[in-house]
Amino acid sequence: MLVTISTHVLNTATGMPVPDLQVSFSQQMQPEQWVPVTECATNMDGRVASAFSVSVERGSKATLRLRFDTAKHSVFYPLVDVVFVVDGDSDKTHYHVPLLLAPYGYSTYRGS
Secondary structure, rough: OOOEEEEEEEOOOEEEEEOOOEEEEEEEOOOEEEEEEEEOOOOOOOOOOEEEEEEEEOOOOOEEEEEOOOEEEEEEEEEEEEEEEEEOOOOEEEEOOEEEEEEEEOOOOOOO
């Protein structure tokens, strides 16, 4: 099954989107082995223009990582890794994983 992943980045201190932030998408194949899938930058709305996609077989799970290069946008966190698992048996084929960024903190959640 093809699973798509979308994301956006908001600066919670200003309430504004974060443009031109590098985002890479990887899949874990073995412990400590990440295989790059693709990378891009956020647009003026803080969004990745095209969703990332990965194939997940029925009966299996995939561990995925969004890596945000936040060095230009955060005083304290130069890099944010968001690691999550998608289930090939789920009816969900799209996951939205946003990043809320502040100078001294960040949070993320599974959006819709």
